[in-house]
Amino acid sequence: MSEVLTASRIPLENYAEVVGAGEIEELRALAKPLRGRSIEMINSTAVGGGVAEILNRLVPLAEELDLGIRWDVMKGAEEFFDVTKSFHNALHGEPYHAKPKDFEIFLSYNEQNRATLPLDAEFVVIHDPQPAALIDARKPSSNHWVWRCHIDLSHPNRAVWDFLEKFVTRYDGAMFSSPEFSRQLSIPQYLFYPAIDPLSEKNCPLDSEFIEQVLRRYQIDPQRPILTQISRFDRLKDPVGVIRAYRIVKRYFDCQLVLAGGSASDDPEGALVLKDVLRAAEQDPDIKILELPAWAPLEVNALQRASTIVVQKSLREGFGLTVSEALWKKKPVVASAVGGIPSQIIHKHTGLLAHSVEGTAYQIRFLLSHPQIAAKLGENGHEHVKENFLITQKLKRYLALFLMLDRGL
Amino acid sequence: MNTAETPFDFVTASYLTRIGNQSAGTLAELLTGLEHCSDASIFHHTFQTLGTHHFLTEGFSNDFAQWVLASTNRNDLAEQLTALDIRDYMSIAALRSDLCRVVRDFCDAEPQFAAQSGLERFYFCESVEVTVPLGRSTRNLDEFREGLEHLSHASFYFHFISSRLRLQLQTNDFSLWLSGSLGLRTLADSVNQIDIYTNTLDSARTKMLRLIDRERRKA
Numbered sequence: 001m002s003e004v005l006t007a008s009r010i011p012l013e014n015y016a017e018v019v020g021a022g023e024i025e026e027l028r029a030l031a032k033p034l035r036g037r038s039i040e041m042i043n044s045t046a047v048g049g050g051v052a053e054i055l056n057r058l059v060p061l062a063e064e065l066d067l068g069i070r071w072d073v074m075k076g077a078e079e080f081f082d083v084t085k086s087f088h089n090a091l092h093g094e095p096y097h098a099k100p101k102d103f104e105i106f107l108s109y110n111e112q113n114r115a116t117l118p119l120d121a122e123f124v125v126i127h128d129p130q131p132a133a134l135i136d137a138r139k140p141s142s143n144h145w146v147w148r149c150h151i152d153l154s155h156p157n158r159a160v161w162d163f164l165e166k167f168v169t170r171y172d173g174a175m176f177s178s179p180e181f182s183r184q185l186s187i188p189q190y191l192f193y194p195a196i197d198p199l200s201e202k203n204c205p206l207d208s209e210f211i212e213q214v215l216r217r218y219q220i221d222p223q224r225p226i227l228t229q230i231s232r233f234d235r236l237k238d239p240v241g242v243i244r245a246y247r248i249v250k251r252y253f254d255c256q257l258v259l260a261g262g263s264a265s266d267d268p269e270g271a272l273v274l275k276d277v278l279r280a281a282e283q284d285p286d287i288k289i290l291e292l293p294a295w296a297p298l299e300v301n302a303l304q305r306a307s308t309i310v311v312q313k314s315l316r317e318g319f320g321l322t323v324s325e326a327l328w329k330k331k332p333v334v335a336s337a338v339g340g341i342p343s344q345i346i347h348k349h350t351g352l353l354a355h356s357v358e359g360t361a362y363q364i365r366f367l368l369s370h371p372q373i374a375a376k377l378g379e380n381g382h383e384h385v386k387e388n389f390l391i392t393q394k395l396k397r398y399l400a401l402f403l404m405l406d407r408g409l
Numbered sequence: 410m411n412t413a414e415t416p417f418d419f420v421t422a423s424y425l426t427r428i429g430n431q432s433a434g435t436l437a438e439l440l441t442g443l444e445h446c447s448d449a450s451i452f453h454h455t456f457q458t459l460g461t462h463h464f465l466t467e468g469f470s471n472d473f474a475q476w477v478l479a480s481t482n483r484n485d486l487a488e489q490l491t492a493l494d495i496r497d498y499m500s501i502a503a504l505r506s507d508l509c510r511v512v513r514d515f516c517d518a519e520p521q522f523a524a525q526s527g528l529e530r531f532y533f534c535e536s537v538e539v540t541v542p543l544g545r546s547t548r549n550l551d552e553f554r555e556g557l558e559h560l561s562h563a564s565f566y567f568h569f570i571s572s573r574l575r576l577q578l579q580t581n582d583f584s585l586w587l588s589g590s591l592g593l594r595t596l597a598d599s600v601n602q603i604d605i606y607t608n609t610l611d612s613a614r615t616k617m618l619r620l621i622d623r624e625r626r627k628a
Contacts, residue, residue, distance in 0.1 A: 022561035026421045029541050179428045179532030191426035191534065342529055347479035349465050355528065383464035383609075387562070396563075400423035400539045409537055 031065035040121035090157035248361035327381030413590035449535035460566035480527035
């Protein structure tokens with residue numbers, strides 16, 4: 001069985017409290033002409049990773065709107081996923097020398113999956129490079145095929161991209177998370193933001209008692225300013241840079257720094273970064289380095305809600321949904337202008353962008369000195385997320401896409 | 410209460426953003442882009458952005474001005490671009506012409522800044538509009554009020570802002586119907602005067618509902 005049966009179901013009606021009844025009525029109106037029409041979403045994993053997380057939320061909502069949607073996961077052995085992981089990193093611009101055998105393995109598993117997947121829906125949505133070659137199953141002028149790319153293709157490895165491009169240009173369109181991530185292609189390209197679920201454990205409202213309990217557990221003082229960066233221990237998230245920015249701020253404000261991320265125990269690179277972070281922290285009792293369990297959404301939610309300012313000082317970034325999570329909680333955010341972050345942080349309107357350690361420290365000091373401006377940025381940020389980065393908006397974008405394809409616009 | 414012969418049919422619209430193959434890293438490139446991009450792109454970065462960023466009521470006017478401010482730090486040029494009001498235009502061609510004039514004048518006056526790289530690039534995009542009827546038709550002011558109160562942001566934006574260009578008139582769907590079908594010209598004018606730059610879509614709607622309530626009391 002390749003079909004994924006989604007476990008979590010939050011009724012569409014529950015979102016009316018968050019986005020308003022008018023928005024739900026609108027989703028129903030947009031879905032009406034698509035009732036019963038078949039849609040197939042295909043990606044390479046049912047659990048873990050942002051794509052699976054979004055599809056787990058999106059598919060049940062689409063079902064509730066009476067769309068004939070199914071979600072299939074392609075199958076592959078270790079050799080296939082080794083190759084696609086290398087492709088993934090190479091497309092992100094990492095050095096990689098692709099061997100002919102790699103392309104053969106990629107094509108062979110795509111061919112095997114073509115034989116077992118239905119691929120006959122009116123709208124087929126292929127996620128990311130792994131299943132891109134399934135397009136070979138498309139019959140001439142039959143159904144609509146679109147490719148949703150969740151990765152940054154701005155500086156891809158030439159050989160891997162040249163290989164993939166031959167498949168990608170046969171789709172009816174490609175969707176990217178940011179204009180910056182797209183390529184110059186002969187097919188139309190659309191902007192499809194990733195999304196957060198406002199009713200998930202990571203984003204739902206929390207009792208102040210629970211938040212206080214989390215702070216107590218990690219010995220964080222709620223009376224003093226809390227600066228927080230939530231991210232895995234990865235050099236590209238620049239946790240050491242965050243500590244350097246904090247030290248500058250600390251000269252002027254008696255603040256605390258929380259660096260919280262997933263456990264680095266099973267990630268050799270992460271463990272090295274964590275070691276560097278601990279060294280840089282120099283046992284400062286006001287720097288809390290938290291290795292959270294693999295899935296601790298409520299703790300992350302509580303730490304974000306307890307923060308005075310949320311920081312995302314990445315050197316490179318995908319879309320950076322932790323920024324949307326913080327904005328949704330009305331938090332002022334200081335973040336680097338990389339990847340998809342400028343789509344979320346409209347400088348001086350929904351947060352502040354920075355380009356260096358010193359710049360990050362300056363913007364944090366500015367916000368700590370001007371709490372009213374910080375609050376206004378947080379309010380605006382919340383509205384920005386509501387308008388653009390919620391799961392309901394993502395669903396609406398898909399409905400618009402299917403209607404557009406159907407009408408030949 | 411007046412009953413209209415022609416009903417007002419509420420419609421909802423959803424917008425897809427199409428990423429173009431054009432981008433700009435300097436003010437000179439922005440000018441080239443403005444001269445050559447599609448009408449749909451000018452629409453996207455001026456009209457459409459007002460809908461998606463309606464909650465920003467202080468200093469946000471269009472994507473071009475925001476990029477000039479945040480990426481090139483040219484406050485003077487950003488201010489001039491911000492001051493362009495889409496309500497003053499009956500065509501995209503006229504709006505494009507003024508956008509180009511403002512940027513060209515600046516580049517001519519300050520050539521040292523024209524080629525300076527911005528912090529981030531500007532990507533020219535377009536909006537693709539997909540409309541669907543909401544199945545709600547109104548013939549009098551009470552029904553109209555009821556429909557207006559429950560509209561989504563996208564639907565309100567479609568009738569109140571985007572319609573200005575579609576109709577090539579200096580009005581909007583609501584005012585056009587109030588005046589043309591219900592004969593309520595004063596109310597229509599007041600609705601048309603609600604400032605779309607300093608109001609959110611919600612606060613514009615609240616003002617509109619208040620104006621309608623005042624009209625109903627008169628009747």
